[in-house]
Amino acid sequence: MSSETLTIGVLPLGRPTFDVPFAEEMLSGMWRDLEASGHTLVGAPTLLMDAAAAEAAMADIKVQMPDRILILQVTFTDAVMTCRIADSFEQPLAIWAVPEPRLGGRLRLNAFCGLNLASHALSLRGRLFSWRYAAPGEGPLDTLFGATPMVHPMQPAESDADPAAGTALLDQLKSKSIARIGEHPDGFDTCAYKPDRLQALTGLTVRGFDLSDLFDRAHAAPSKAADELRQAADQMVSGLDQVDQPELDRSLRLKLALDGIKAEGGFDAFAIRCWPETFTEYGGAVCGPVAMMGEARTPCACEADVYGAATQLLLQAASGAPVFLADLVDIDVSDNSAVVWHCGQAPLSMADPDAVKEATIHTNRKMPLLFEFPLKPGPVTFVRLSQAQGVQSLILARGEMLKRDKAFTGTSGVVRFERPAHEVLAGVINSGLEHHMALAYGDHVAALESFAVAAGLPVIHL
Structure with a gap:
């Protein structure tokens, strides 16, 4: 746990076309981990599955003046609401997405793809953020709440390839x-x-x-x-x-x-x-x-x-x-x-x-x-x-x-x-x-x- 106790505004994003009961199970585990971190949580362990619900949750969180904003990427979502959240809060931003077991069945959550879309959209806006891709119960959450966001531009590789074939x-x-x-x-x-x-x-x-x-x-x-x-x-x-x-x-x-x-x-x-x-x-x-x-x-x-x-x-x-x-x-x-x-x-x-x-x-x-x-x-x-x-x-x-x-x-x-x-x-x-x-x-x-x-x-x- 971080030595500093923070107030964390938590926004769990989901989409009803995925496995909602499984998503709610994952969200419950994520919320337990967050509570165990000792930080003060603002928000509710409820999937926000449309813009109206997310906007209402954002308004409730804003008046609490949180130190950090945490998006829980519980299922796949496009980046519309993520960008709306990023534009609405100046506080440091973090995203936690969860994996799912490879069982041969449907993609029940597809949360990694949501994180991927979010990272691209935020990179275009120059908005740095911390992130985590891990299941509930897998290790500490410190990386989500560091003072400095984790995402930085990657350095291109030098290439001495012959351009002829290219x-x-x-x-x-x-x-x-x-x-x-x-x-x-x-x-x-x-x-x-x-x-x-x-x-x-x-x-x-x-x-x-x-x-x-x-x-x-x-x-x-x-x-x-x-x-x-x-x-x-x-x-x-x-x-x-x-x-x-x-x-x-x-x-x-x-x-x-x-x-x-x-x-x-x-x-x-x-x-x-x-x-x-x-x-x-x-x-x-x-x-x-x-x-x-x-x-x-x-x-x-x-x-x-x-x-x-x-x-x-x-x-x-x-x-x-x-x-x-x-x-x-x-x-x-x-x-x-x-x-x-x-x-x-x-x-x-x-x-x-x-x-x-x-x-x-x-x-x-x-x-x-x-x-x-x-x-x-x-x-x-x-x-x-x-x-x-x-x-x-x-x-x-x-x-x-x-x-x-x-x-x-x-x-x-x-x-x-x-x-x-x-x-x-x-x-x-x-x-x-x-x-x-x-x-x-x-x-x-x-x-x-x-x-x-x-x-x-x-x-x-x-």
Whole structure:
């Protein structure tokens, strides 16, 4: 316990689309730890699951004039409320996020991704904060309440790579284009971009479409083409008959719509606002179609992440192989491993050959089509064209995908990074890195370092 007794304003953030009973269990454990710290707590051990509840809690805390503000990242949330809290309080800020067990089921909390989004958004605002990623009962809380926030900019690595190979990669990008369908969700600063800035860096061009255009094209797709795609999908994964068939048809039609947009515009990649409207307005998931597009070397980025799509094109050019844009959803220091995951959209060639590739539904929205399998073992390269802290850079990491059972539903893999897990954990949060990273099998770091030199980008190694 700190020698100084502080008044801590506590704001527990959550979202009702996750496992609320489990989140409340975690919150109870976090609150017990906070009470045991000896500090005075202002607030209540109640999940704040909408803006009105959070604003009311903030108002109650403000009149108590706390010494510190602590956000409890109990489940995933976007960064809207985190930024509102940061803007409303001048006091030192801290965030505590909790891990969850890798049991092969749904991501019940996905709190690490919330911490990741928060760190990026706060880095863009120049707001330093302390943080902790640990379960209740795991060690002291001193790091949350130090006088000096812990997050500092990471230092770029020096690179003496030959720019020749990188120039060739840069030239490849200059001839390519991305279709952006819809806008990125609120609170996903990780997916924001400025077209002129991206074009100046890579030469890539971007054209925008409304989501309604995608949906209209999907509804209008010929039934024969949808039936043929259904037959093809039946050869890719098992269990298509076990999901809702009208929803499956709508999902597969999104693939036909993307194919049509690609053919008409000559696009090389997509950045798609994949939720909530594909579920709430259209009635089918785009995840399975995205996996098919990626396998066919037309990578797609979720949440209209244009820099994510650009990163995929870069890594695909460097590797000559399909790529997967994944969330980093857990880092276990004790196991020296991490989990990369996305709902169900990894290219099928990345599946562990000993596992069954299955059709499934979205864990939160309960609609098909998603693919489910663990990623195959082997060396992998991670990369991100990043805008963390407002500075364009290239984030790189090597790793080894381990032969493990699936950690969570959807497509996921357990990876051991080249550097120790605790260093990767600190690097991701301290750098304010975006929550999407592209991965491909093989070691492509040298080619990507060469690209960074040719493009004039600083390199940060995780």
